Amino acid sequence: MATGIFAATYLLVSARRFRWLPLGRPAAALAGAAAMVLVAGLPPEEAFRAVDLATLGLLLGMMGIVAYLAKAGFFGLAGGFLVRRFPSPSALLAGVALLSGLLSALLVNDAVCIFLTPVVVALCHRMGLPYTPFLMAVATGANAGSVATLVGNPQCMMLGSLGGLEFRSYALRMAPVAAAALVLNAVLLVLFYRRTLGPPRHLDPPPPEP
Template sequence: MHAAVVTVFLATYLLVATRRLTWLPVGRVAGALLGAAVMVAIGGLTPAQSFAAIDHDTILLLFGMMLLIVYLERGGLFARVVAGALTLARTPGQLLVLVSLLSGILSAFLVNDAVCLLLTPIVVALGVRAGLPLAPYLLAICTSANIGSAATLVGNPQNMIIGNLSGLGFGEFMALAGPPALVGLAINTGLLWLYYRRRLPAGSLPAAPDRVLAIDPLVLPVLALVTIGFLAGLHLGYTALAGALVFVVRDRRAPEAALAKVDWGLLVFFCGLFIVVQALANTGLPARVWAGAAPSQLGSPGELAAFTGLLALGSNVVSNVPMVLLAGPEIAAYADPRMAWVLLALVTTVAGNFTLLGSVANLIVAEQAAPQHELGFFEYLRFGVVSTLLVLPAVVAVLWCELRWLSG
C-alpha cells in the first residue's frame, strides 16, 4: 500500500509541477484532483479522512482574500498605487527599484499571486510604451513578491497554512518575520539594480498621465479595518471575508461578477493537494526522512544551516506548500517552535525564487507577460539562483539575531 501511495504522490507531482504533460495534458488543478481521487480509491485515505485532510481555515482565508482583492482592484486601489509610484520614477533604474519595492510591500498584505496577476500587465504596458527591456521588471515583480509575502500570515498560501498549524497570531508572526523579509527585499532590490542598471536605456521615462485616478471611498477604510482585525487576533478567514462583504452589501446586487474573478481553480487545487499530501504523510515515510535528515534542535548556527538547507531542498523537490504540510507535524518537537515556524515560512517562500518553476507567482508573471516577452527558464535562473543564495542566509541570520535579542 505504501508503495502505491508514494507512486500516486510522485505522479501527481509530475502533473502539477510540469503544468501539462504531453501524455496527460490535464493541467495543475485536474492533476491534484486526480491524485486525490486515486488516493481514496487505493485506500490511502478513507473519504472521511480525505475531507478532514482539507485545511478549511486556509481555504476560507484564501477565498476571502481573493474576493476582497477583487473589490479592492475594482475600487481602483492597485491602479492608484501604481500610478502614484510611477510618478516618482524619473529613470528606468528608478522604475526598477520602485516596481521591486511595490511588489514586495503589496504582497505582504494582499497575497503574492494576486499582486503578480494585477501588477504584471500594468508594468508590461508601461515597459512597451517606454521601449524598456521587460525581463528586469518581470523578475522584480515575481522575486520581490515572493520575498515580501513571507512577512505576514496572509502573504501567500504556505504562510496561511502555517498560521493555522502554529497558532501564531498575525501581529506576533509579522513582528518576527517582517524584519527578515524587509532585509531580504532590500537585498533583492539592490541586486536587481546591480544586475541590470547597465542594460537599461539612459534618459528619462515618458511623463505619467496628469489625470488623477479616482478611488472608491470605501477601499481605504475597509482595508484599514481588515488589517486592524488581523492584528487584533480575529479569525483571519472571516475577517477577510467580512471586508469583501462590506462591498457586497454596499453594492446591493448579486456578486456574481466579483465571484467570477475568484480563482476557483486554485482553491480546488489546494483541496486536492491537502488530500494527496496527507495520504503520503500517513505512510510514515516523511516522518522517517525528517527524523534522519533534520537537526534535533536549532540551538547553533550549524543546526540552523542544516534546517534551512533541508527546507530549501525540499521546497524545490516537492514544492513549498507540500513541504510545509509535511514538515508541519514535526515542528512542535523543537525547543523554540516559534523560531521553527517562522523559519519554515521564510525558507520555503524565499526558496521559491530559485527557479522559474519554484512558485506559482513566478509562473503567473511569465504567463501574463508571454505575448510581449517570453521569460525563459535559464533567463530567470541566472538571477534567481544568485538572489536566493544571498537572500536566504540573510533572512535566516536576521531572524536568529532577532530571537536572540528578544530572549536576552
Template sequence: MTAALVVFALTYVAVAAGRFPLLSVDRPAAALLGAVLMVAARVLTPAQAGAAVNGDTLGLLLGMMILTAYLGEAGFFRWASWRVIRAAGTPRTLLWGLVFTAGGLSALLVNDTVCLMMTPLVLRIIDDAELPPIPYLLAVAFGSNAGSVATLTGNPQNMIIGTLSGISYARFAAALVAPAAASLVLVAAILHAIFRRHLPRRALATALPEPELDRRLLAKALAALGIALGGFLLGFALSWTSLFAGALCMAVAGRAPREALQRVDWPLLVFFAGLFVVVAGVGEAGVAGRMYDAVAPALGRTAERQALVFGAFSVAASQVVSNVPFVILAGHWIPRLADPRLLWLATALSATLAGNLTVVGSVANIIVLELAGSRGRIGFWRFFRIGAAVTAATLVAGLGLLLLERRLGLL
C-alpha cells in the same frame, strides 16, 4: 503502503511537470485525481479524506481572494502602480519603486494577484518610455515574492503554515517583517547592479494618464481589508476573519457579487484540497514517517542547524514539486524537530524566497512573464543566473536575521 506511495509519486510528478503524459490533467486536476485514488485504493476512508482537507487554509485564501477582487474592481492596483511610476524620476528609481511597491502590496494581499494586477500597467510604461522590459518585470516578480514573506496572508504557502503551525498573524509578522524588508533591499540592489548598463540616467518620460478609480468601492474594500487585518492582529481565527471581511465587502459593495466571485482562483482551492488528502494518505500509510527518517540524520540536533539545513532542503524541494505541495508534506515532519516554531518560520522564508531561483519557481514569475508575452522572453539559464544571485543573498540575510532574532529572544 505501496498504493499510497504510488498515488503520491504519480501526483507529485504531475504537479512538478504541470501535466501528465497521455492525460488531459493540469496541477489542480492531478491533485484532485490523486485524492480520489487515495480513497479508491482504500488508503483513506471517505470520512478521513474529508477530515484531511484543511478548511481553515481554504477559508483564509478564499476570503483574501474576494477582498483582492474588489480592490481590483475599484482600480486600486492600477492606481497604485501609476502613482509609483509618476513619482519615479528616472528609470533607476522606477526599478526600486516597483520592487518595494510589489513587495509592500504582497505583504498584505496574495502575491500572485498583485503581479496579475500590476504587470499590465508596468508593460505600458515600459513601452511608452522605451525601457528594457526584463529588469522591470523581474522587479515585480522578485519583489512580490520577497515581500510576501512578511505575513501569513502574503502567499498561499504562508497561509498553510499559519493554519498548520498555529503561529499567530502578529507573531509571524514580528519575526519575518525584518527578513522580508532586507530581502526587498537586496532584490532591488542586485537587479540594479546587474542591469545598471541597461538603465539610462535620463528622466523618465511618459504621458500615462491617471487610471479611473472607483473611490466609493475602494473605500469599502479598504475598510473591509482593515477589519480583516485588525482581526488578524487581535488573534481572531484567520479563516473566519478573512471570510467575514470578504462577505461584508460583498454585502456593501453595491454591485453583484458574481463579478468578484468569478475572479476567485477556484482551481487553486481545488489544488489545495486535493493535496491535503494526498498528503494525509501518505501520512496514514506511514510513508511520510519513513521519508522523515531518511532525511533526519542530515538535519542534526540543534535548532539552528535544523533551520539552516531544512531551509536549504526547502529551496531544493520547492524547485522539484513547488513550494505549496512541499509545505503541506513538511507539516508531517516539522513537529518532530527541536524548535517547531523556528522551523515553520524558516520554512516559510526559504520556500517563498526559493521562488526567485527559476522561472517556474513561483506562480508569480509565470504570471508576470506570461502577461508580458514576447517582451518577457528570458532564457531559463539567464533567469537562473539572476535568480541564483537574488535567492542566495536574500536567503543568507533572511535566515541570518531570523536566527539573530531567536538569539535575542524575539521569536
C-alpha cells in the same frame, strides 16, 4: 502505493506540462487527490479532514479584497506613483519589486501578481521599457514580501491555521526577514538587468489614459 502516487503527483505539479500528458497543475493535483482515495485506499472522511477550510476561506476573502481594489483603480494609481517617485528605469525596477512585496505582505501574493502584472505591462508599453525585468520584479518581490505576515501567501496561512500562530508575533519575527530579502532582491534585479534597461534616463509620468 501511496508514496508512488504522491511522487507522481509532485512531479506533475512541479514540472512543466508534458506533451504526452497535457495536464496543468490544478488538474494534476486533483488527479493525485482522487487517486489517493480511489487507488491508495485513503478514507474519504480523512481526505475531507485534510482540507483546511479556514485557509481557503481566508484566501478567498483576500482575493476578493484585491479584486475590489483593482476595480477601484488602486493598482493603476500605484503605477503612476511609482513613476513619479522612481523616475529612472533602474529605480523604477526596484520600486516595482518593493511595491509588489509590500502589497503581498498586506494582501496575498497570488492575487497581487494577477492584478499588478497588467498594470506593469501597460506601464512598460507606454514608457518604452522592456517587459521581462519588471515582470520578474513583480514575481520575485511578491515571493519575498509575502513571508512578512500570515496573510502573505497560502503557505503562511496554513502555517498560521494549523500551528495556531499569532499574527503579531509572527509579523514581528518575519517582517525584518522579508524587508532584507526585498532589498537584496531589488539590488540583484538592478544589477542583473542593468544592460537590458539601457543607459540612465529620466522617465516622465505617462499621460492619463482616456
